[in-house]
Amino acid sequence: MNLEAVIVGAIVGVAAGWLIRRWLAAARRRKEGGCAGDCGCATKLKPKK
Amino acid sequence: MSTPEAGLLVALVGNPNTGKSTLFNALTGLRQRVGNYPGVTVARKSGTCDLGDGQKVELVDLPGLYSLAAASPDEQVVIDALSGNIAGDRRPDAVVLVVDATNLLRNLFLASQVAELGRPVVIVLNQADVAKEQGLRIDTELLSRRLGGVPVVLSSAWKGEGILDVRRAIAAALDQKAVLKRVNWPADIAGALAAVGKAATADTGKQVSVADAQRLLFDTNPSTAERLGWTVAQRESTLRSARDRVRYSGYNPMAAEPLVHYAHLRVVLEGVVTEGLGKAGQTAAVDRLLLHRFLGPFLFLGIMLGFFASVFWLAKFPMDWIQAGVDWTKAVVAPQLDAYPMLQSLLADGIIGGVGAFLVFLPQILILFLFIGILEDSGYMARAAFIMDRLFSWCGLNGKSFVPMLSGFACAIPSLLSTRTIEDPKARLATAFVVPFMSCSARFPIYALMCAAFIGPLYGPGWESLVMVGMHCVGLLFAVPTAFVLTRLVLKVKPQPFVLELPRYQMPKPRDVVWRMWQNAAEFVSKAGTVIFAITIIVWALSYFPRDASVAERIKAANPTAAEEVVKAKVQAAYVEQSYMGRFGKAVQPVFDPLGFDWKITVGVLASFPAREVIVSTLGVTYSVGEGAEADSQQLRKAMQDAKWSEGPRAGSPIFSLAAVLALMVFFALCSQCGPTIATLAQETGGWKWAAGSFLYMTTLAWIVAMLVYQGVSRLT
Numbered sequence: 001m002n003l004e005a006v007i008v009g010a011i012v013g014v015a016a017g018w019l020i021r022r023w024l025a026a027a028r029r030r031k032e033g034g035c036a037g038d039c040g041c042a043t044k045l046k047p048k049k
Numbered sequence: 050m051s052t053p054e055a056g057l058l059v060a061l062v063g064n065p066n067t068g069k070s071t072l073f074n075a076l077t078g079l080r081q082r083v084g085n086y087p088g089v090t091v092a093r094k095s096g097t098c099d100l101g102d103g104q105k106v107e108l109v110d111l112p113g114l115y116s117l118a119a120a121s122p123d124e125q126v127v128i129d130a131l132s133g134n135i136a137g138d139r140r141p142d143a144v145v146l147v148v149d150a151t152n153l154l155r156n157l158f159l160a161s162q163v164a165e166l167g168r169p170v171v172i173v174l175n176q177a178d179v180a181k182e183q184g185l186r187i188d189t190e191l192l193s194r195r196l197g198g199v200p201v202v203l204s205s206a207w208k209g210e211g212i213l214d215v216r217r218a219i220a221a222a223l224d225q226k227a228v229l230k231r232v233n234w235p236a237d238i239a240g241a242l243a244a245v246g247k248a249a250t251a252d253t254g255k256q257v258s259v260a261d262a263q264r265l266l267f268d269t270n271p272s273t274a275e276r277l278g279w280t281v282a283q284r285e286s287t288l289r290s291a292r293d294r295v296r297y298s299g300y301n302p303m304a305a306e307p308l309v310h311y312a313h314l315r316v317v318l319e320g321v322v323t324e325g326l327g328k329a330g331q332t333a334a335v336d337r338l339l340l341h342r343f344l345g346p347f348l349f350l351g352i353m354l355g356f357f358a359s360v361f362w363l364a365k366f367p368m369d370w371i372q373a374g375v376d377w378t379k380a381v382v383a384p385q386l387d388a389y390p391m392l393q394s395l396l397a398d399g400i401i402g403g404v405g406a407f408l409v410f411l412p413q414i415l416i417l418f419l420f421i422g423i424l425e426d427s428g429y430m431a432r433a434a435f436i437m438d439r440l441f442s443w444c445g446l447n448g449k450s451f452v453p454m455l456s457g458f459a460c461a462i463p464s465l466l467s468t469r470t471i472e473d474p475k476a477r478l479a480t481a482f483v484v485p486f487m488s489c490s491a492r493f494p495i496y497a498l499m500c501a502a503f504i505g506p507l508y509g510p511g512w513e514s515l516v517m518v519g520m521h522c523v524g525l526l527f528a529v530p531t532a533f534v535l536t537r538l539v540l541k542v543k544p545q546p547f548v549l550e551l552p553r554y555q556m557p558k559p560r561d562v563v564w565r566m567w568q569n570a571a572e573f574v575s576k577a578g579t580v581i582f583a584i585t586i587i588v589w590a591l592s593y594f595p596r597d598a599s600v601a602e603r604i605k606a607a608n609p610t611a612a613e614e615v616v617k618a619k620v621q622a623a624y625v626e627q628s629y630m631g632r633f634g635k636a637v638q639p640v641f642d643p644l645g646f647d648w649k650i651t652v653g654v655l656a657s658f659p660a661r662e663v664i665v666s667t668l669g670v671t672y673s674v675g676e677g678a679e680a681d682s683q684q685l686r687k688a689m690q691d692a693k694w695s696e697g698p699r700a701g702s703p704i705f706s707l708a709a710v711l712a713l714m715v716f717f718a719l720c721s722q723c724g725p726t727i728a729t730l731a732q733e734t735g736g737w738k739w740a741a742g743s744f745l746y747m748t749t750l751a752w753i754v755a756m757l758v759y760q761g762v763s764r765l766t
């Protein structure tokens with residue numbers, strides 16, 4: 001294992017982890033009845049109970 | 050900005066498009082979306098408002114509505130907010146009624162209904178500048194007196210005039226708690242209301258307010274009864290006899306409420322407004338032309354053609370600059386890393402090649418949104434909806450379907466949220482189902498790439514805009530029959546009247562238009578820096594690995610006499626083909642073979658599921674890795690023009706033939722592939738059934754139509 005492979009591996013790993021975390025967070029926000037922040041829907045809804 | 054803990058709560062209520070959100074922004078310093086058509090705001094939004102004396106209150110902006118007889122989900126938001134029904138929410142301590150100063154009678158109907166809630170009220174006569182221009186003079190003092198002493202102020206929220214008066218008036222209302230004068234109900238109606246209130250209180254054990262009793266008596270929609278828990282069996286006979294009583298007194302129970310309110314308001318408004326000399330609006334004259342039965346659609350088409358032509362024309366130079374910048378960056382960065390080929394490829398082919406391919410479209414997106422903003426703010430967009438109405442009412446959708454469909458051309462997600470303005474749940478479902486057919490702005494880059502690389506060079510700029518308009522119509526073309534089948538045959542939606550109120554024409558307001566454009570640009574760039582960036586890295590990794598040395602050796606051994614450059618290119622191409630991405634793409638490619646897609650396009654189609662724009666950066670990466678980083682600063686366009694089939698029956702012929710280019714665009718116009726849209730659809734329709742149905746339907750349809758286009762066009766050419 002050389003340093004180059006480690007750096008590239010880390011970058012790819014961080015990118016993948018970040019994407020997964022983001023999708024999980026979006027799914028959670030959607031479940032709460034709000035908008036997940038895609039496409040200019042900045043309006044956060046109050047969850048209706 | 051923090052919300053004051055358990056502080057006072059003030060709600061903005063009024064008819065659609067009167068300027069509530071504009072006033073909200075002026076009072077709170079926030080930037081809530083405004084637009085010149087009804088139904089912009091569909092959910093509540095709160096902020097902190099200073100009353101001018103250091104006192105702070107929480108202010109909520111709400112969707113617009115014409116009457117408290119709420120029917121649609123967005124109107125229900127207002128009713129809930131006014132009665133404090135949402136858990137964790139309080140009843141507002143004061144209500145600011147935002148009224149269009151040029152149309153007092155109709156706007157005050159809602160005020161008169163709100164009066165029944167008995168909350169302290171401020172009346173803001175907004176758009177005072179327009180009223181003044183039309184020569185209307187309004188005696189606010191007289192109006193205030195007639196309405197029982199509630200503060201009445203004039204404002205021009207957009208110009209920022211009268212905002213301080215509004216702040217003071219809110220403070221005064223909270224202080225003095227003046228309530229609006231209520232209407233005098235004729236004795237029989239008053240008796241019927243009392244009877245309903247008493248019976249409901251007795252049956253439910255809850256305190257039923259006068260306002261609730263009115264909703265129970267006058268509305269056919271059962272939401273109030275359901276909220277109170279008054280069952281059908283309990284209420285049926287009470288309501289029938291109460292309504293009979295109203296009928297015997299000479300009123301139709303369904304029309305009694307507006308009749309009584311309007312009679313009351315005519316007395317209130319007597320002598321309040323004096324008409325002087327002013328410019329009458331030219332709206333009517335302009336509309337006679339633009340909304341003409343036959344001319345209207347043609348003018349619309351002409352405007353759209355001009356629109357896209359100028360997007361291309363204006364964006365050309367800035368795009369070339371960005372392209373040059375991307376090429377330059379690549380040329381500077383790549384040689385620094387000659388010792389580290391893997392890192393070099395990640396940076397040059399992956400990040401710069403992929404994200405760069407996407408960023409090039411920034412100027413077009415900017416100009417696109419600038420024009421959309423101008424059309425919207427001027428009031429024309431709502432007319433476009435009106436022109437389409439004839440088509441849409443035929444297929445069972447109504448006026449309220451247009452705002453969602455129209456904004457679907459920007460992005461499906463907010464449009465799905467704005468279907469909440471539609472009362473009938475079935476009509477809402479049908480609209481939500483066809484909204485993703487509208488060609489959203491994320492599909493724009495792939496159309497633009499295809500036009501710039503193939504349509505433009507081959508057929509000239511005229512065809513570019515024609516193809517662009519065509520692509521935006523393809524979705525519509527299939528949305529209409531889909532809606533027809535859905536509303537008429539599957540859901541059996543009852544036909545509904547056209548209810549879109551056409552806004553006034555106005556000079557587009559540079560501040561609003563530029564702000565809108567700016568926001569979209571910021572979103573585009575931040576997307577490039579986040580989602581697209583991350584996906585690009587992953588796409589790169591999958592297209593780069595594995596890198597077994599034996600592949601290169603085999604190629605070298607097979608071409609012992611070839612020049613070094615040629616061998617290098619062959620090695621790069623061989624590596625990509627045997628990468629994870631290459632293997633996967635080739636395994637799936639047969640599915641898309643009838644559409645003329647090679648494995649790189651196939652991979653692009655699949656990778657763009659999270660966001661459609663990704664197709665452009667995926668093509669950027671796969672072409673870039675396949676060419677080798679150091680050799681070139683070749684542009685994606687050029688690489689695609691030169692791409693040829695390497696094997697199979699089409700070997701040697703260009704991959705991007707006219708047929709394949711058109712098929713690819715049509716596929717993107719119709720397919721359902723943005724994950725967030727499907728998730729939002731599931732959220733808004735309350736389950737995965739419709740979302741899954743939409744995905745299957747759209748994807749199958751896209752495949753079939755693109756296949757027909759490819760097969761048809763390749764036989765013709």
Ligand SMILES: Nc1nc2c(ncn2[C@@H]2O[C@H](COP(=O)(O)OP(=O)(O)OP(=O)(O)O)[C@@H](O)[C@H]2O)c(=O)[nH]1
Nearest residue numbers: 066067068069070071083084088089090113205206
């Ligand atoms: N001339 C003029 N235009 C105004 C004024 N206030 C708002 N507008 C315009 O009126 C249009 C509607 O404004 P919004 O604030 O979106 O209206 P709204 O009441 O929030 O509308 P909905 O959310 O759809 O109910 C926009 O084009 C504003 O620029 C004003 O005082 N004068």
Ligand SMILES: [Mg+2]
Nearest residue numbers: 069070089090
């Ligand atoms: Mg609004």
